[in-house]
Amino acid sequence: MSLMCRAYPFRVIVIALALWGTFATAAERFPSPDFESGYVLPTTPTPIPRAAFAEALDVGLLLVALALATYFALKMRSRKALTALMLFCLAYFGFWKKGCICPVGSWQNVFQAATDNSLAVAPSVLLAFALPIAFALLFGRVFCSSVCPLGAIQDVVVLRPKRIPAWLQHALGLMPYVYLGVAALLIYTDSAFLVCRYDPFVGIFRMSGSFWMLLTGASLLLLGIFIARPYCRFLCPYGVLLSWAAALSWRKITVTPTDCIQCRLCETACPFDCIDFPSTPQESRRTSIKRLAGFLLLIPLLIGLGIGMGPHLAQPLTRLDRRIQLITQLDREAQSPAVEMTEQSEAFRASGVAMATLRDDVKRLRKRFRKGGRFLGGFFGLVLGWKLALLAKTRKRTDYEPNRTSCLACGRCFAFCPQKPPRTRAAPHGASPRPSTEAGPHGACLEPPTEAGPHGACPEPSTEAGPHGACPEPSTEAGPHGACPRGTRDSDAK
Amino acid sequence: MSEQRPESVSRRHWLRATLRAAALAALGGFVGAMVQRGRRLCTKPGSACVGCEERAGCGLPPRATVWQLDPEKCIQCGKCATHCVLDHSAVRCFHSHARCGYCKLCFGYFEPGTAMLTEAAENQLCPTGAIHRNFVEAPYYEYVIEEDLCVGCGKCVRGCNMFGNGSLYLQVHQKICLNCNECSIAKACPADAFSRVSPTEPYLRNADGSSKT
Numbered sequence: 099m100s101l102m103c104r105a106y107p108f109r110v111i112v113i114a115l116a117l118w119g120t121f122a123t124a125a126e127r128f129p130s131p132d133f134e135s136g137y138v139l140p141t142t143p144t145p146i147p148r149a150a151f152a153e154a155l156d157v158g159l160l161l162v163a164l165a166l167a168t169y170f171a172l173k174m175r176s177r178k179a180l181t182a183l184m185l186f187c188l189a190y191f192g193f194w195k196k197g198c199i200c201p202v203g204s205w206q207n208v209f210q211a212a213t214d215n216s217l218a219v220a221p222s223v224l225l226a227f228a229l230p231i232a233f234a235l236l237f238g239r240v241f242c243s244s245v246c247p248l249g250a251i252q253d254v255v256v257l258r259p260k261r262i263p264a265w266l267q268h269a270l271g272l273m274p275y276v277y278l279g280v281a282a283l284l285i286y287t288d289s290a291f292l293v294c295r296y297d298p299f300v301g302i303f304r305m306s307g308s309f310w311m312l313l314t315g316a317s318l319l320l321l322g323i324f325i326a327r328p329y330c331r332f333l334c335p336y337g338v339l340l341s342w343a344a345a346l347s348w349r350k351i352t353v354t355p356t357d358c359i360q361c362r363l364c365e366t367a368c369p370f371d372c373i374d375f376p377s378t379p380q381e382s383r384r385t386s387i388k389r390l391a392g393f394l395l396l397i398p399l400l401i402g403l404g405i406g407m408g409p410h411l412a413q414p415l416t417r418l419d420r421r422i423q424l425i426t427q428l429d430r431e432a433q434s435p436a437v438e439m440t441e442q443s444e445a446f447r448a449s450g451v452a453m454a455t456l457r458d459d460v461k462r463l464r465k466r467f468r469k470g471g472r473f474l475g476g477f478f479g480l481v482l483g484w485k486l487a488l489l490a491k492t493r494k495r496t497d498y499e500p501n502r503t504s505c506l507a508c509g510r511c512f513a514f515c516p517q518k519p520p521r522t523r524a525a526p527h528g529a530s531p532r533p534s535t536e537a538g539p540h541g542a543c544l545e546p547p548t549e550a551g552p553h554g555a556c557p558e559p560s561t562e563a564g565p566h567g568a569c570p571e572p573s574t575e576a577g578p579h580g581a582c583p584r585g586t587r588d589s590d591a592k
Numbered sequence: 593m594s595e596q597r598p599e600s601v602s603r604r605h606w607l608r609a610t611l612r613a614a615a616l617a618a619l620g621g622f623v624g625a626m627v628q629r630g631r632r633l634c635t636k637p638g639s640a641c642v643g644c645e646e647r648a649g650c651g652l653p654p655r656a657t658v659w660q661l662d663p664e665k666c667i668q669c670g671k672c673a674t675h676c677v678l679d680h681s682a683v684r685c686f687h688s689h690a691r692c693g694y695c696k697l698c699f700g701y702f703e704p705g706t707a708m709l710t711e712a713a714e715n716q717l718c719p720t721g722a723i724h725r726n727f728v729e730a731p732y733y734e735y736v737i738e739e740d741l742c743v744g745c746g747k748c749v750r751g752c753n754m755f756g757n758g759s760l761y762l763q764v765h766q767k768i769c770l771n772c773n774e775c776s777i778a779k780a781c782p783a784d785a786f787s788r789v790s791p792t793e794p795y796l797r798n799a800d801g802s803s804k805t
Contacts, residue, residue, distance in 0.1 A: 127757055128693025135729040139689045140736065144795050145767035147658050198770055206773060211626060218630035228623050235616055291773035306679050308776075346612040420784065441782030445667050449783065 153222035156191075156199060160226060160245065163187055164233045167240040170509070171351050175519070177509040184244035184253060192247030197303035201226045201241065202248055202336040203294045210285050230336075234343035238350045241340060242330060243507035248299050252327045253508065255319050259326040259369030267371060268489065270332040275481040278335035283412060283470045287463060289419040293335055326369035330506060341503040351500050353511045355519035358497035365498070367511035372504045379492040386492045393490045397483030404479030405472045412471025416464065425460045428453070657788040659775050660796050663761035664803055665785035668746035668753070672762055675780040676744075682769040683744035683762050683777060685722070687737050688797065691759035694732035700752035700760045701725055701735055717747050739765070766794045 163183060170179040191200065204227040211219035230241035242249050262270075281292040294300075298315040301307025307315075321328050330337055344350070353364045353373065364373060379386060404411075416422045424446060430437045439447075446456070500511065661672070661683060672683035697709060701723050706715040711725055722741035726734045737760075744762055752760040764786075778786035789796065797803055 127755075128695055130690065130692070131694050131732050133729060133732065137728050137732075137734075140734075142686055142688050143739070145765060147766040147769070147771070147791060147794060196770060198772065203773055208626070211629075212622075215629075216633075218633045219626055221627065221630070224623055224626050228619055232616065232619060235612055235619070294772060294774035295779075300677075304677055307677055343615065346608050346615055348609075348612060420779075441667075441669060442784075445665075445669075445783035448667065449665060 153199075153220070156195065157222050157225045157229075159190065160201075160229055163245045164229060164240060167244045167507070168233060168237045171240055171243055171507045172237055172349055175355060175509065175512050177512055180244045180507075180509045184250045187245050188247050188250035188254070191245070192251060192299075192303045197247060197297065197300040199223060199226050200247065201230050202246065202334060203291065203297065205336055205339060206281060206285050206291050206293055209282055210288075213286050231339060231343045234340045235346055236348045238344045238347045238502070238505060238507055239337075239340050240507050242337065243509065246330075247303065248297075248334070249327060249330050249506065251299050251302065252319065252322045252329060255322045256326040256369050257323045260324045261371065262325060268485070272481065272485065273332050274335055274338045276478070277333055278338050279474045279477050279481075280415060281335055283415060283467070283474050284418060286470045286473075287419060287466050289415075292418075298329060327506070331370060331504075344505070345503045347502060350502055351505055351507045351509070353498055353500060354515045354517045356517045358499070359517065360496075360498065361516060362498075363516060364511045364514040367514040368500070369510065370504065370506055370508075372501045372506065373511060374495060374499055374501050376497060377493070377495050379494055381492070386490075389490050390487060393483070393487040396486065397480060400479035400483040401476045402479070404475030404477070404482075406475070408472035408475030409468040410471070411475050411478070412467045415471075416467050419463065419467075421456070421460055421463060425456055428456075658766055658771055658791050658794050659764050659769055659778065659786055660789045660794060661762055661764050661781075662785045662787065662796050663749075663758075663763065665783045666746070666749070666762055667783045667785075668750035668762070669782055670745050670747070671780045671782070672777050673743045673745040675777045677770065677772060677776050678768065680768075681744040681777070682765050684739055684742045684765045684768075685737050685744065685746070685748060685760055686763045686797075687735060688759045688761070689734070691757050691802075692735065693757050693759070694728060694734060695756065696731050696733055698725070698733065698735055698752070699755040700748035702751075704751075717751055719743070719745060719747065723748060735760075761797060763795055763797065 163186075166183055167180065170176055170183060191197070199222060204223045207219050207223045208227045211217040230245070233240055244250065277293070284290045284292050296314070298311070298318045300315075301311040302315045302319075318328055353367070360376060365375070367373065420442075424442050427437075427440055427443045428446065431439060431443060500507075673681050676682055701717060702709065702715055703717050708715065713721060716723070720741045720743055722738045722743075724736045724738060726736065728734045746762050749760045749762055752758055775786060
């Protein structure tokens with residue numbers, strides 16, 4: 099009872115204030131006091147965003163890491179060095195920077211600015227987008243090899259890589275294009291940054307996140323034990339851009355430091371199935387050109403079909419947009435009183451924005467979705483047609499070489515090649531250029547053999563290869579792991 | 593092998609080189625155009641980067657936009673505290689002293705129906721005790737927010753807005769915010785109060801609590 103009594107005055111004040119509040123705006127209820135004690139009003143803090151130099155540092159480190167990755171992969175040819183760099187980048191760009199800023203997502207910001215004239219994109223974001231692509235144009239996908247934190251976290255769990263059937267690989271290989279196209283459409287309509295929303299590993303980098311985000315990340319990593327780098331190969335939309343750039347690359351990673359001797363040792367080296375095997379077309383050149391032309395002619399057809407189907411493709415995607423979700427909910431509520439209000443619809447009603455305004459917005463938005471959908475459909479048609487044409491194309495290949503577009507430049511295949519880099523200077527007389535102890539378990543053949551040593555190295559033409567020696571043709575006595583003469587590889591090609 | 597390169601290989605080589613040069617030029621041109629646009633937007637009257645003294649702008653491209661919460665739209669649903677990707681949300685309560693009434697009975701500070709106006713924990717509305725109440729002079733009390741303790745639940749903001757001057761409000765703390773493209777809170781916000789604003793105006797309220805927009 100005494101408690102009630104004491105609380106009573108406050109109740110009165112509460113009621114009085116509630117009434118008062120109906121005719122006074124929040125700012126006017128209580129005037130700011132005039133202090134007599136010389137009290138000074140504290141200022142409201144306005145902490146500024148992280149300093150510009152921190153952004154510059156990130157971009158600088160990205161550049162240095164890319165340059166190092168290029169050097170390690172193309173010049174030094176060291177998987178160890180690449181791994182060390184990869185771990186550093188995983189620690190810095192991944193765990194320390196908490197996965198941001200990452201080039202994998204930055205293309206969205208760049209695309210947003212490219213489609214909206216009123217937006218600018220920060221130089222750091224722009225460079226994070228452009229630098230890996232520039233490097234890919236020159237040196238292949240060195241960014242994927244050891245700089246990308248998303249790639250790195252998957253690369254460390256590649257423990258029991260299994261081969262996937264080629265048809266499945268080709269089919270799944272289309273997924274990044276779908277992801278890229280859909281994400282671009284949702285940027286165009288200002289609906290979502292899809293790649294960031296479904297970034298599977300950022301939760302792990304931050305050691306926090308929603309349950310689904312962490313679960314997706316963990317399951318992709320688990321899957322990654324058996325299917326190497328699943329995100330990079332079958333989802334990453336930035337990888338699509340990089341693969342386009344790498345298709346034109348100036349230099350590229352090679353399995354062998356010198357010439358391929360078709361020893362077949364690298365056949366199983368790549369967990370990503372990126373090594374192209376030698377092949378000889380069985381059919382005449384005329385037939386293959388005819389077929390290729392047919393598929394190339396199919397491309398415009400597919401693009402046309404895609405453009406026609408575009409708006410239907412975009413229709414289900416509209417549900418991802420918050421404004422369209424809101425108006426759908428409001429319409430449902432208007433139709434039936436049984437539908438419960440959501441927080442969103444309640445907040446919208448309280449905000450005092452006219453329904454007509456929202457309707458106009460949504461109408462414009464739907465139009466944008468239809469227009470973007472046509473582009474999306476055309477893009478899908480192009481990708482599908484191009485992929486079919488690529489599959490139809492036959493090319494004569496004599497050597498084992500990494501696929502220009504899909505090779506992630508991880509450097510795993512280096513150790514499998516028995517060839518040693520060519521000497522620039524002749525070794526001193528009498529000294530073995532490369533003793534067999536250093537030549538690895540499979541021996542090595544020097545080419546050109548300037549100073550053939552007593553062990554391991556085979557003078558050309560060699561007739562006596564060591565037990566594991568791999569020698570250039572013509573080798574008559576190949577060991578168990580020895581060289582395979584050219585031209586016999588087609589029967590068991592991939 | 594290099595001596596007798598088939599004709600098609602050199603053709604392919606040439607084609608690739610040409611396309612590569614074109615792609616590099618296009619990439620460079622695009623980057624240049626984007627930087628140029630950034631400059632143009634910076635020199636637009638009234639814009640300037642964070643910490644920039646001259647409002648005319650230095651002509652350098654602006655930095656990334658930052659997330660901000662519009663206190664006018666905020667309905668204090670409490671999701672800011674729970675939906676940030678950071679364990680300790682980047683949304684914090686800010687207090688505009690210029691707008692504050694320095695009430696003895698603060699509805700942002702006291703639990704409704706509190707028996708006594710003391711600083712005892714059971715009387716406080718703030719779940720983490722982040723608001724400090726200091727006596728200034730009769731009958732005025734100063735309320736100071738300890739930023740590190742605030743979790744951005746907005747309970748005090750709701751109280752202050754309903755019965756007081758609305759001097760307490762939630763904002764995105766720029767030093768803590770990671771500036772995610774896909775802000776988890778913005779996605780969850782029922783009032784659509786989050787928007788990406790220019791880094792030139794990272795806070796939507798002035799220090800006196802008045803709205804900038």
